[in-house]
Amino acid sequence: MTATARDQNSVRNLLDSLQKAGNFTRGLVLTTVPRGGLQVAQPMNVPEPLLKSYAQGFHTEDRLSWQAILKHKPVRPQDVYSRDELATTPYVQELLEPEGLKYAVAIPVESPVFDGYPGVIHLLRSADEGDFSNAQIQKLVAAVKQFEQRRGGKARKAPLHTPGRLEHETPTVRLAIVDGKLKPILGAEMLSNLDPHLREQMLAQAKRRMHQVNGHGVMADRVQIPDSHGDVWLFRLVSYKHYPALGDGAFTFLCLLPGVHDWGNLRPQDFQADQELSRLIPALKFMQEEFGRGPTLPEISHQVMLSPFHFHRRFTELLGLTPKQFLLDCQIYQAKQDLLGREKELALIAKECGFAHQSHFTSRFKQATGLTPTRWRRMAMQRKRESNN
Numbered sequence: 436m437t438a439t440a441r442d443q444n445s446v447r448n449l450l451d452s453l454q455k456a457g458n459f460t461r462g463l464v465l466t467t468v469p470r471g472g473l474q475v476a477q478p479m480n481v482p483e484p485l486l487k488s489y490a491q492g493f494h495t496e497d498r499l500s501w502q503a504i505l506k507h508k509p510v511r512p513q514d515v516y517s518r519d520e521l522a523t524t525p526y527v528q529e530l531l532e533p534e535g536l537k538y539a540v541a542i543p544v545e546s547p548v549f550d551g552y553p554g555v556i557h558l559l560r561s562a563d564e565g566d567f568s569n570a571q572i573q574k575l576v577a578a579v580k581q582f583e584q585r586r587g588g589k590a591r592k593a594p595l596h597t598p599g600r601l602e603h604e605t606p607t608v609r610l611a612i613v614d615g616k617l618k619p620i621l622g623a624e625m626l627s628n629l630d631p632h633l634r635e636q637m638l639a640q641a642k643r644r645m646h647q648v649n650g651h652g653v654m655a656d657r658v659q660i661p662d663s664h665g666d667v668w669l670f671r672l673v674s675y676k677h678y679p680a681l682g683d684g685a686f687t688f689l690c691l692l693p694g695v696h697d698w699g700n701l702r703p704q705d706f707q708a709d710q711e712l713s714r715l716i717p718a719l720k721f722m723q724e725e726f727g728r729g730p731t732l733p734e735i736s737h738q739v740m741l742s743p744f745h746f747h748r749r750f751t752e753l754l755g756l757t758p759k760q761f762l763l764d765c766q767i768y769q770a771k772q773d774l775l776g777r778e779k780e781l782a783l784i785a786k787e788c789g790f791a792h793q794s795h796f797t798s799r800f801k802q803a804t805g806l807t808p809t810r811w812r813r814m815a816m817q818r819k820r821e822s823n824n
Contacts, residue, residue, distance in 0.1 A: 446547045447477055447704045449556065449582055456578035457571045459558040460536060463708075465500055466547045466554035467610050470755030471655060471673030471688035473500055473555075476548055479707040486708060488529050496525050498680045500555045503541035505621055509572050510541045530559075537562040540572055545583050548705045550697055551609030597694050598771035599815030600666065601822055604630070609691035613641055615684040622689070632663035637670065641687040644674040648685055652676055657692070657756060659805070664814055667805040669764075671755050692756070695768040699723055712753045714739055718746070719761065726765035729789045732758060766790065767803045774812040781808055 464477035611622025736746035785796030
């Protein structure tokens with residue numbers, strides 16, 4: 436697929452293609468993100484107050500978006516709010532009224548930015564334009580489906596699965612949400628298809644965090660959870676004491692973190708609405724290219740013209756992992772590929788991946804994967820042989 440074709444299928448052009456299917460005054464593309472919650476991704480000219488309000492907690496009130504995602508169908512405000520209730524919501528007070536808008540429809544979309552992380556499109560109209568008819572909504576839904584089909588065939592820069600992990604093991608949907616009773620309200624299929632040992636530990640972690648979150652508004656951690664083979668998976672677990680858009684009580688987001696290959700497919704224009712986040716993406720590219728020589732934090736932050744302190748803080752807040760963690764992920768990803776290639780000695784792999792020496796490599800690899808490099812390679816090769824039989 437050519438660069439031009441990829442651009443045409445980019446999420447930044449989704450609203451333009453929808454405009455041909457049905458008129459609207461403003462459109463917004465929102466995506467679930469690996470750090471938990473929702474984020475406004477498009478377009479470029481989203482009002483700054485709305486963007487900040489959404490990031491600071493508006494997403495926990497956005498029942499319209501979540502109902503469209505959970506039900507897998509278009510939703511209008513009157514479908515999820517009573518008339519009196521709607522007038523007092525942040526959706527009306529902070530989104531519609533300031534822009535002179537009155538009508539809206541939310542349409543779910545698969546993976547608008549991150550593979551496996553669903554999203555939603557809001558299309559908004561003024562009072563003069565009138566509400567969306569059922570026929571107009573169906574035409575817009577058809578346009579979204581066409582967009583999803585085009586994106587489904589887009590060229591990738593790297594394999595979609597982690598080295599050593601069987602391709603079918605990585606779920607198509609990488610986000611699950613469970614309530615206080617550990618009942619899945621999103622991603623039930625993801626949980627049911629995971630390795631049983633992995634699933635049990637995930638739910639145990641969620642249960643423990645929802646007991647602990649009582650004294651806090653939200654708790655978030657990057658956790659390493661081994662499957663029944665001993666291979667470690669990376670998740671971000673985010674527990675909310677309250678998330679009204681989803682219902683009453685506590686909820687935990689179980690986010691399967693993107694791999695290095697997923698981050699590599701991310702482009703600044705994917706998050707045009709949030710210039711601060713899109714500004715950080717070139718730093719990801721730089722670390723992916725230079726991890727073997729161990730670039731320093733000042734050197735990395737210089738790539739995006741930020742101070743090391745500000746870069747580290749915003750990178751961690753906006754992406755859900757630290758620069759150091761991402762660098763290690765790059766190192767481990769390449770080391771796994773080299774281990775499976777069986778053409779390099781451990782000492783050479785350690786050197787080329789940026790580790791100080793072989794023992795340092797072994798220590799960090801075991802910390803990241805739960806196994807030593809040799810045992811990990813043996814496990815991965817054995818699983819591959821078993822899958823081929």
